[in-house]
Amino acid sequence: MTEYVVLIVGDADRWWTTMDAEQRAAGYAEYTRFGEELGRRGHTITGGAELHATSEARRVPAGGGAVTEGPFAETTEQVGGFYQVESEDLEDLLDCCRIIAAVGDTVEVRRTVQPEDRES
Numbered sequence: 001m002t003e004y005v006v007l008i009v010g011d012a013d014r015w016w017t018t019m020d021a022e023q024r025a026a027g028y029a030e031y032t033r034f035g036e037e038l039g040r041r042g043h044t045i046t047g048g049a050e051l052h053a054t055s056e057a058r059r060v061p062a063g064g065g066a067v068t069e070g071p072f073a074e075t076t077e078q079v080g081g082f083y084q085v086e087s088e089d090l091e092d093l094l095d096c097c098r099i100i101a102a103v104g105d106t107v108e109v110r111r112t113v114q115p116e117d118r119e120s
Contacts, residue, residue, distance in 0.1 A: 001086040003046070003112045006097060010105035012054050012080030027103045034099040038085060041092055048083035080105065084112075 015024055038045055059068045087093045090109070097107040 001044070001088055002090070003114070004085050004087060004090070004093060005110050005112055006048075006083040006085055006093075007079050007108040007110070008081040008100065008105050009077050009079055009108055012051065012078040014104075015080070016053065030099055030103050034096060035083075037096050037099060038093075041096060042088070043093055043096065044086040046084045046086055048081065050081040051079065054078045077106070 011018075015027065019027065035045060055069075057069070061068070085093060094109060097109060101107045
């Protein structure tokens with residue numbers, strides 16, 4: 001199996017700032033359906049989490065400079081959550097990701113680096 005990280009990218013704060021309770025419930029239902037569909041199709045979720053608001057982010061810059069608050073860039077797209085998924089079928093995994101992309105978030109899927117991928 002190959003391990004992937006499914007990154008949920010978009011307006012990470014919109015769930016709390018622009019969506020009412022009914023819209024949030026419908027959105028979360030789609031994320032539940034996504035997880036169920038992954039299992040039904042033979043993919044395995046091994047980890048993941050929804051992230052708190054970008055205003056709670058803290059950054060330590062390269063070189064170890066001063067810690068800053070808030071997201072890295074002034075942009076509307078931030079990572080709002082992620083899944084770790086083991087899969088033998090990237091194309092099918094991407095097809096499943098359409099479920100949560102339909103909620104309005106962009107989904108980025110990246111293979112994780114394994115020890116054997118590193119040059120010696």
